[in-house]
Amino acid sequence: MAVALERHMYGDRNRNRNRRKYRKRRAVLALLLATVVLVGVGYFVSKLVNLPYLLEGNQASHIEDAEHADLILSHHIGLNDAFTVQFAQHALNAQNKRDDQQAVNGGDATDGKQEQAAVEGNQQSGSGQGEAAPVQQELKYAALTFDDGPDLKYTTAILDILKDKNVKATFFVVGLQVGKYPEILQRIVDEGHAVGNHSQNHADLSKRSKAQILKEIEKADQLIEDAVGFTPELFRAPYGAVSKTLHDVMKEKERQLIGWTVDTRDWAGTSPDDMREMIKSETKPGGIILMHSFGGKHIANTVEALPFIIDDLKELGYTLVTVNELP
Numbered sequence: 001m002a003v004a005l006e007r008h009m010y011g012d013r014n015r016n017r018n019r020r021k022y023r024k025r026r027a028v029l030a031l032l033l034a035t036v037v038l039v040g041v042g043y044f045v046s047k048l049v050n051l052p053y054l055l056e057g058n059q060a061s062h063i064e065d066a067e068h069a070d071l072i073l074s075h076h077i078g079l080n081d082a083f084t085v086q087f088a089q090h091a092l093n094a095q096n097k098r099d100d101q102q103a104v105n106g107g108d109a110t111d112g113k114q115e116q117a118a119v120e121g122n123q124q125s126g127s128g129q130g131e132a133a134p135v136q137q138e139l140k141y142a143a144l145t146f147d148d149g150p151d152l153k154y155t156t157a158i159l160d161i162l163k164d165k166n167v168k169a170t171f172f173v174v175g176l177q178v179g180k181y182p183e184i185l186q187r188i189v190d191e192g193h194a195v196g197n198h199s200q201n202h203a204d205l206s207k208r209s210k211a212q213i214l215k216e217i218e219k220a221d222q223l224i225e226d227a228v229g230f231t232p233e234l235f236r237a238p239y240g241a242v243s244k245t246l247h248d249v250m251k252e253k254e255r256q257l258i259g260w261t262v263d264t265r266d267w268a269g270t271s272p273d274d275m276r277e278m279i280k281s282e283t284k285p286g287g288i289i290l291m292h293s294f295g296g297k298h299i300a301n302t303v304e305a306l307p308f309i310i311d312d313l314k315e316l317g318y319t320l321v322t323v324n325e326l327p
Contacts (some may be wrong), residue, residue: 175223177294262290
């Protein structure tokens with residue numbers, strides 16, 4: 001009897017143990033099934049939901065362009081979040097579609113206006129070839145200046161080049177030379193160039209008294225007026241040598257004292273190639289370039305270099321004007 005009872009109790013324990021195992025297995029299976037269902041639902045939702053629409057609506061503030069989508073994609077790949085990766089990839093695809101659509105439609109409204117303006121500009125210019133109008137850029141100005149003339153050899157050669165290149169320059173003339181060649185000064189004026197006073201005898205005015213300075217200026221003024229009928233407002237001191245006295249005289253006579261920003265030293269024999277390189281590297285907007293139209297045999301280098309100097313400056317975007325036209 002005792003043995004039978006013990007066997008009965010042992011069988012109950014086995015049955016209870018089996019029931020617990022069965023319940024555990026059932027719970028695990030249910031959990032696995034629920035997981036599969038959730039993953040499946042998430043997958044189908046990601047397939048069915050119109051993500052481009054969401055991106056253009058509420059999600060647009062979070063993923064505005066392809067660059068942001070790339071950032072999200074790279075970040076979440078490191079986290080192994082498959083759903084977020086897929087979401088980010090859809091964002092990238094959606095942005096690409098929008099870019100393609102804009103390209104088909106000719107860009108956004110701003111681009112359309114710019115293109116329309118370009119077409120209208122071409123039509124007004126009479127090109128008729130549908131070329132895009134160049135982008136407006138801020139103009140750069142520089143001034144070519146020539147000292148110590150006029151003369152019959154170098155000044156006339158320089159004038160010929162300037163006329164051929166359709167460029168205006170400024171000539172600071174010495175009274176002594178004006179007295180010899182008034183007709184050359186008249187040509188300078190007739191061809192649209194500016195004229196400045198460069199003293200009567202090319203004296204170092206920084207070492208002169210006020211009376212001597214006035215004599216140098218006024219005598220040259222008179223010769224210039226006799227030749228072309230006016231007194232120039234511009235004045236350049238010989239050697240660039242100035243003093244407080246000279247500044248005071250300029251103020252009293254309401255004259256503009258003009259210096260330079262680029263000194264070619266052409267009078268000293270600077271080669272044509274070196275002049276070109278110097279001017280290209282040192283000229284800045286508003287620059288004043290110093291050369292000479294008289295003063296020795298080395299001015300031949302100036303004549304040789306001048307056409308190339310003009311071309312170089314134009315290629316750099318400069319508009320060449322007279323000194324008084326500089327902004």
